[in-house]
Amino acid sequence: MEPGRGAPLESGPSLLFKRHTNNAFQEIPVIDLHNIRSDDLSVRRALADEVRNASMNVGFFYIKNHGIPQETISAALEAAKGFFALSQASKETISIDKSTNFKGYTPLLGENSDPENRGDLHEGFDLGWEDPSGNVRADDGPMSGVNLWPDERELPGFKEAVMRYYYAVVALGKLLFPVFALALNLPEDFFADKITKPAAIMRLLYYPSQDGTVDDRVQGIGAHTDYECFTILWQDHVPALQVLNKDKKWVDATPIPGTFVVNLGDQLARWTNDVFTSTVHRAINRSGIERYSIPLFFGTDYNVLLEALPSCVSTDHPPKYEPIIAGDFVRSRIAATYKHSK
Ligand SMILES: O=C(O)CCC(=O)C(=O)O
Numbered sequence: 099m100e101p102g103r104g105a106p107l108e109s110g111p112s113l114l115f116k117r118h119t120n121n122a123f124q125e126i127p128v129i130d131l132h133n134i135r136s137d138d139l140s141v142r143r144a145l146a147d148e149v150r151n152a153s154m155n156v157g158f159f160y161i162k163n164h165g166i167p168q169e170t171i172s173a174a175l176e177a178a179k180g181f182f183a184l185s186q187a188s189k190e191t192i193s194i195d196k197s198t199n200f201k202g203y204t205p206l207l208g209e210n211s212d213p214e215n216r217g218d219l220h221e222g223f224d225l226g227w228e229d230p231s232g233n234v235r236a237d238d239g240p241m242s243g244v245n246l247w248p249d250e251r252e253l254p255g256f257k258e259a260v261m262r263y264y265y266a267v268v269a270l271g272k273l274l275f276p277v278f279a280l281a282l283n284l285p286e287d288f289f290a291d292k293i294t295k296p297a298a299i300m301r302l303l304y305y306p307s308q309d310g311t312v313d314d315r316v317q318g319i320g321a322h323t324d325y326e327c328f329t330i331l332w333q334d335h336v337p338a339l340q341v342l343n344k345d346k347k348w349v350d351a352t353p354i355p356g357t358f359v360v361n362l363g364d365q366l367a368r369w370t371n372d373v374f375t376s377t378v379h380r381a382i383n384r385s386g387i388e389r390y391s392i393p394l395f396f397g398t399d400y401n402v403l404l405e406a407l408p409s410c411v412s413t414d415h416p417p418k419y420e421p422i423i424a425g426d427f428v429r430s431r432i433a434a435t436y437k438h439s440k
């Protein structure tokens with residue numbers, strides 16, 4: 099059999115399940131991507147082993163040597179700062195309420211990631227795929243629709259900086275899928291025909307600091323899991339992100355310069371029948387200064403049927419979730435966060 103094209107590392111799904119440890123993680127591993135493009139399959143498999151371990155037991159990992167130039171990140175951050183500094187009236191002209199597919203501006207408390215809470219204390223700007231000429235796809239099913247951009251005269255260069263960052267992170271996401279495939283003992287190209295139209299939603303997020311008396315039902319972003327396959331998150335130097343371990347203890351995802359945080363989402367958990375874990379997380383900014391972050395949620399094409407992968411099912415581990423179309427799943431989960439805000 100051709101290397102990396104279907105030869106399982108070790109046969110049988112039960113071996114995958116056995117790699118779950120009973121220990122609650124205390125820290126988030128850092129994975130070095132410098133050899134992600136290696137010609138040597140054994141090198142790529144070694145990387146996949148690290149990703150498998152983190153995906154099964156933590157659901158989060160940092161990546162370093164990811165190849166995204168610092169100036170691309172800095173320009174996107176400056177664009178985000180410029181956007182959130184606009185007047186409320188300007189931002190409201192591209193309110194997410196005017197969008198058919200959850201694109202544009204969300205004000206403070208405009209959504210609620212944890213139904214137990216009152217609302218999320220962040221502002222956001224959401225965008226999805228568009229090509230360099232500004233065309234969106236018509237065939238994204240329930241997530242079809244255009245991006246809403248601020249007026250170019252008010253914020254020159256915003257769209258260029260944001261899209262340059264977006265394309266760079268989408269390309270990085272495409273590199274990670276074969277690693278996840280190897281980590282699941284699947285052919286390395288297993289996901290290739292399922293990510294032809296990147297269903298990648300990106301958000302610019304702004305978290306004011308929560309000072310003084312804090313209402314525990316208002317957090318920067320309430321406890322939640324992400325919806326797509328995985329998220330590539332850039333966070334600035336301000337600590338806020340926390341990740342829940344099996345002992346129900348919050349572990350800090352402390353900012354590490356030069357890294358992104360990758361966390362798995364519910365699409366991958368459903369697809370892998372929970373072999374890979376979609377871990378609960380939240381962000382609370384009590385630093386005294388404002389915080390910015392940029393998550394990019396990387397999902398499958400919206401028409402893909404998410405049903406348990408054969409390699410993740412056995413007689414002991416029957417499928418846990420009903421098969422569902424990716425686009426319907428994402429749309430219903432996003433809609434819920436807006437409905438819960440009150
Ligand atoms: O801002 C962060 O650190 C986390 C954001 C997040 O969890 C999300 O947008 O889903």
Ligand SMILES: [Fe+2]
Binds near residue numbers: 322323379
């Ligand atoms: Fe999240």
